Amino acid sequence: DAGVIQSPRHEVTEMGQEVTLRCKPISGHDYLFWYRQTMMRGLELLIYFNNNVPIDDSGMPEDRFSAKMPNASFSTLKIQPSEPRDSAVYFCASSLHGGGAYNEQFFGPGTRLTVL
């Protein structure tokens, strides 16, 4: 398996523009997680899905952020409109059988977002 795939790897945009980040989880994994990594706050969970259904979005910063998972092999994280403080590395991770304790998460390579 290719692992978790994220695109783009780098995104530079201007304030006010819409940004869409994409993630393909490992085939067969039923949990998908979106994280944001910043120097100030470390690795924070934004939202996670189980079987394509959002379970906990309490980490989503505000209404400008939205995430979808239309099918088991694809998820998007959208920021509209983007702001400079959204600049961060966004990671997607997936795991198998969330009910078990040993469900390690497998991380994608991340998308480095810069909002000018």
Added chain:
Amino acid sequence: ILNVEQSPQSLHVQEGDSTNFTCSFPSSNFYALHWYRWETAKSPEALFVMTLNGDEKKKGRISATLNTKEGYSYLYIKGSQPEDSATYLCAFRPGGYNKLIFGAGTRLAVHP
């Protein structure tokens, strides 16, 4: 708010030194404790998942212990090598949730 604390924030050691760092987490509603290794410009990779009080895990020169009653875990590296340089993250999984709360990490630099 569930707090996961890691110390020290960063550590510089010489090749061959043994080292250890700490992860503190809530002692109530414990389900699992994960350790991840995160090299610069790469993704975090799982090292250990620990669930039982008193558990000890080992992978090569790296080992970890778990005390769920007092809410801490130690990660040990024996005979550090430059390739061990990375940020080591711990993550707490509370019962009833399939989500991980990450600490800020310990950044380890091993100098030849």
